[in-house]
Amino acid sequence: MKIALCQIRALIKLSLLELYRRKDIVVVLILGAVLLLPLSFVTPFGMSGAGIYFNEIALVMVWLFSILIALGVSSRIFPHEFEKRTIYALLAKPASRGVILIGRYLGALAAAVSALCIFYAAYILLCGFKQGVWFSEVLLQAFVLHVGLMAVIVAIGIAGSLIMTSSANVTLTLLVVFGMLFFGGRLPALAADQSAFAKIILYTANVLAPHVEFFDLRQRLVHEWSAVSWLVCAAAMAYAALYSAAALFLADFFLRRKRF
Numbered sequence: 001m002k003i004a005l006c007q008i009r010a011l012i013k014l015s016l017l018e019l020y021r022r023k024d025i026v027v028v029l030i031l032g033a034v035l036l037l038p039l040s041f042v043t044p045f046g047m048s049g050a051g052i053y054f055n056e057i058a059l060v061m062v063w064l065f066s067i068l069i070a071l072g073v074s075s076r077i078f079p080h081e082f083e084k085r086t087i088y089a090l091l092a093k094p095a096s097r098g099v100i101l102i103g104r105y106l107g108a109l110a111a112a113v114s115a116l117c118i119f120y121a122a123y124i125l126l127c128g129f130k131q132g133v134w135f136s137e138v139l140l141q142a143f144v145l146h147v148g149l150m151a152v153i154v155a156i157g158i159a160g161s162l163i164m165t166s167s168a169n170v171t172l173t174l175l176v177v178f179g180m181l182f183f184g185g186r187l188p189a190l191a192a193d194q195s196a197f198a199k200i201i202l203y204t205a206n207v208l209a210p211h212v213e214f215f216d217l218r219q220r221l222v223h224e225w226s227a228v229s230w231l232v233c234a235a236a237m238a239y240a241a242l243y244s245a246a247a248l249f250l251a252d253f254f255l256r257r258k259r260f
Contacts, residue, residue: 008103015073015107016114058126059218062119063146067177070112070150074157075169077104078255097255105158105248112150116143137227138220144233145215148240152210153177155247162254177212184213210243 120143124135153173160169183190184206191202214236220228 011103012107056222069115070153074108074154075161109154142217149215151244155244159247159251
């Protein structure tokens with residue numbers, strides 16, 4: 001057990017080092033600047049008028065960039081291992097495939113969350129300097145739920161990388177994530193008015209697809225609404241943990257069946 005924990009910790013450290021060695025952090029900083037600079041000229045910020053729309057744009061950019069980075073990090077882990085044949089070195093440590101999977105998942109999640117922290121730091125600076133509000137309970141909830149979203153997306157990205165090409169994995173995952181973000185909450189209502197076959201498809205999608213809308217508090221943050229109950233946040237995080245575990249279970253199944 002102690003050896004497995006040390007191996008997992010080493011894989012997490014390796015994933016973080018790879019993020020910085022590939023200069024991905026430079027891209028993160030550039031994206032953070034893209035988020036920060038245009039909005040820094042808007043006055044007033046977070047109030048009625050143009051500021052509220054730019055505030056919403058900032059959060060849309062945070063979501064978009066964080067999802068792209070989480071998918072970029074997770075979808076290339078095992079294809080890169082297979083291409084460079086470094087998987088053999090990992091298995092020769094010796095490290096089981098399950099340990100490698102968990103270590104790589106936690107490392108990719110840590111890399112995605114580190115980028116997310118940069119984006120939220122930029123957003124907090126904007127709110128602090130332009131509005132004078134540096135912290136709010138709903139902001140903390142938005143960040144916590146966003147971490148849950150990253151956990152789900154990284155797990156899906158890793159599972160998808162074991163059964164399809166990187167480009168197909170990223171494209172399909174993006175379609176599912178944004179499709180559920182816009183229509184996930186309305187799937188039961190949409191299914192009720194469809195034919196029997198379409199109803200089966202929509203109900204199946206409602207059960208199997210990730211409900212990323214559970215993690216979206218952008219409107220509450222933009223309009224300065226009150227925070228939701230922490231029990232609701234806990235339920236959303238429990239859903240993230242269960243969905244991530246299911247995706248990793250599938251990834252483990254495909255990894256064990258893969259011959260290399």
